[in-house]
Amino acid sequence: MAERCAVIGVGQTRHASARTDVSIAGLVREAAARALEDAALDWSEIDAVVIGKAPDMFEGVMMPELYLAPALGAVGKPMVRVHTAGSVGGSTAIVAAHLVASGVHDRVLTVAFEKQSDSDAMWALSVPQPFSPPLLAGAGGYFAPIIRAYMRRSGAPDHIGILVAVKDRLHALKNPYAHLHIEDISFDMVKDSIMLWDPIRYLETCPSSDGAAAMVLASERVADSSSLAAPPAWIHGMAMRSEPTMFAGRDQVNPQAGRDCAADVYGQAGISEPRREIQVAEVYVPFSWYEPMWLENLGFAPEGEGWKLTDAGATSLDGGDIPWNASGGVLSSNPIGASGMLRFLEAAMQARGQAGEHQVEGVHRALGHAYGGGSQFFAMWVLGTDKP
Amino acid sequence: MSRPVRPVAVVAFAQSKNVRREDHRNEVEMLMPVVGEVFAKVGLTKDDMGFVCSGSSDYLVGAPFSFVMALDAVGAWPPLRESHVEMDGAWALYEAWTLLQEGDLDTALVYSFGRSSPSQLHKVLSLQLDPYYVAPLWPDPVALAALQAQALIDAGVASEADFAEVAARSRRDAMANPNAQVTGDRSAEELLGDDYVVAPLRRHTLPPISDGCAAIILAAGNRARDLCDRPAWITGIDHRIETHQLGARDLTVSPSTTKAAEVAGVASGSGGSPRVELAELHAPFASQEIILRRALHLGDAVAVNPSGGALAANALMVAGLTRIGEAAQRIMDGSANSALAHATSGPCLQQNLVCALHANPGGEA
């Protein structure tokens, strides 16, 4: 039987296109220090550090945990670096949580980051491989054809992606940490923006951000005995699933690994109707159309009907019954290695009542979701206000 | 730990033959037979694995997300519960071990791969260093190890002759290891005649450049007993990291190794030496073996690196996991009852993992 585990502290940086005011160490420390403060803990009280980020080639630092150990107070402690592609921020949190759930440690600091301005992300994502044609044009080039396949399969009208792009940026205006604060964001502004990888427009695409996220995960004993400004967010379920990038008959639009991951998490948390039993979801949507696609993949809508929920405004903070990405999501802040953890962290903030202007009312359960690779790696957790 | 350790054991280990350059097969093709071999040893398939965890490095491969292709060697369908660390496979094993502690899973596959031949290794490893102050100077990893070796000599702890002894013994022992790359029967005196590469390190004190991969299957409790006649039980495992700045460390000692051993419950005998028959130490440089022996208080009775160690084969990201495998293998085949395995990461032994193994789940009876 696993031990109970809770989030007792969260911290993130103000995400921006270039944080020239801090080094990589400074960036992660900013988030980590805030998480420790939130958890009312000193660096010395942390038992272990679990860090995650996107490929080393982004910033050109190989195995950055080695360089970052002192900045994160990890000297003399166990330290691990997780790398599971885009889902890494989420899987990092899960690896950290398992250190507590297994009874090995009581207080684990988990951090994820990307200093994207220090790198050429497009190059790092499309490093030319010999024997393959140099066609790949970044993540968008990979996902655009899949989105086109969804549009065809579901018969969704063309404007759905634009609705998501507007909604998430409106949400971001209520999140002081978000990178993009587009005050006058509108349907026409998104529609008129340049097509980057048809059918994905510029304003339907995630930004490139510098940022870090950190959480303190604790055992039940520690969570119960801590004097915290906000109550702990208890892990009701967490899971990871992986499937191959390409195989004959693979459904890239509605991946099995995502469905299996969701089923596992919901099973652990005792959830059978996610739309009804979860009050807010932070879901990894880097390109607008992934919202309707993931609404289906995660069981919030029947297959082929995710776009209807979006179209009806169900996922909006403004009148929707199941707000998705109240923080503004990946579409508003995308430090790639951290983005997954930001979803997990924002879910924690919602469960703990810490989300300020973008707080959803009456949250009992919140979902955090991350995915990566060719839509093949999935990491999810469900947090609750009560102990599981 | 706040609760009793669930007995988890190594029940199978396999590795590829370490070579200077694996020209014909890519990483997937290297891994397939090794993964196949561990499954065959226990009569299981990927569908029986509760969890899969791997260790590897993109910078060695020269491509981002390089661990993804390796999944093809396992066959991630139906979707797997799987994770990856950008570290030596020893840390992937640690992650799998902690997961198995929770009780809902009984088996895990751990694998790692590393080919050093494709890249300009000395440049690649320089990228592990502080990107602002140190990496732009492109310090060679051999030069850094030489700094450490010189510090040992200056402290009066060891001499070049001691380094040569380590190398001579390792190569000789490696002759019995079919997967070793560097073997031979040259005396320490002979080796001392080699030129310096970076003083005080001569070629024989350096690890070979290797391409290789390895896999281990872990199983818990009765499952381990079902799968293996003599499981190698992990009685304790821990890892610690030191500060990064080389100038802020005493390079002649390894406090993180000492601490990890302590937490892993590596018991000390009356003479201060742990009661283990053998120790597989991940010491890529001969000088580092001396540091690790002292950090672990290993007495002369402990056989160090019967496999030949990292001086005989050093596939990066694999050599640490291989130490655990080699130590476990000797318990599984009945030639030892107790062993210790160690893995390292980072420049000059910055981060260290210690794994205590025994033929009995409770350790020494």
Next chain:
Amino acid sequence: MSEPVTTLETPIHIDYQFTAGQAQSRFLKGISEGRFLGQRCPKCNKVYVPPRGSCPTDGVATTDEVELGNSGTVTTYCVVNVPFQGQSIEIPYICAQVLLDGANIAFMGLIQEIPADQVRMGLRVEAVWVDKSELRPNLSSVKYFRPSGEPDAPYESFEEYL
């Protein structure tokens, strides 16, 4: 000297030697002869092109060689309009998933000789190779795919490959 240093540029140049591996080598040899060679998995019988040595779902070596023709279907695509470092094709260009006849998996290909707004799912295409004298064991031997003139493939014929 009054401004603090906020950034420093540290150029990194590392050379790598890639190994295609056995399966991919056979495929590339085929390419150097102007042929598409796929490999079949002995367990699930699916034909993979380009083959990478292992069936991704079964984890076993793909062995039997299957020669595939030059024709295929565009299952899905996008029009790339974003510039980036290292890009060698003029934008906008059409990046498509091409399912060769006889294969069970599509692969990425460049589509030319058709205006971007006329590309569609189901478009039938054929490979255009470089001149025989320029054939090399890498995918640049395939210049691009162009419409073959055949009627579009019905959606049902390729929807399972999406």
